[in-house]
Amino acid sequence: MSILVAGIDEAGRGPLAGPVVVAAVVFDPARPRINGLDDSKRLCAARRETLYGRIVERALAWRIVFIEADEIDRINILQATLLGMRRALEGVLETVGDPAACVARVDGNQLPPGLPCAAEALVGGDARERSIMAASILAKVARDRAMHERHAHHPGYRFDLHKGYSTPAHLDALGRLGPCPEHRRSFAPVRLAAQGSMFALAASPLLPEAST
Structure with a gap:
């Protein structure tokens, strides 16, 4: 059995308001690839929305986690982001069912503590690893949608x-x-x-x- 990759990325570490949003995505190597994946920052909003739908339809497992402002204030933005990464990974592993079948690849240079499977940090991973690209798109789209709702x-x-x-x-x-x-x-x-x-x-x- 081939090892599955759980790509993890976040959106919203820098803003003054709203949540930090973390997503994890696992693709099935046996399914057709999604064309056009890229770092979410390099895609226009309409393209991100299109890819969002394709990702959630075709991914073997995906999870989006929101860490809200009050929790960010309580534990700081770095710890909030790491917490979101761990929760997102735990969510996709519930679907996959076997932590030993997965390796987590996290965009950045720091891994959250206590991950339930093997993991590696990839600097610039959102330009190198397809599952991280997909996670960056899910996180960005989910956060943008949430901020539109909170505007109301x-x-x-x-x-x-x-x-x-x-x-x-x-x-x-x-x-x-x-x-x-x-x-x-x-x-x-x-x-x-x-x-x-x-x-x-x-x-x-x-x-x-x-x-x-």
């Missing part, structure tokens, strides 16, 4: 446009409105806004804007 509950922040990243428009809304329950209060710009320090918020360096 907190329209003043325009989460539908910036997805919680530290754009000038988002920082301006933070300064005017203060944080909402979706904001990560352990992140410096949110903490400053919660303290009412609009001058400090405006003067603070922007976090890098990103798409994952």
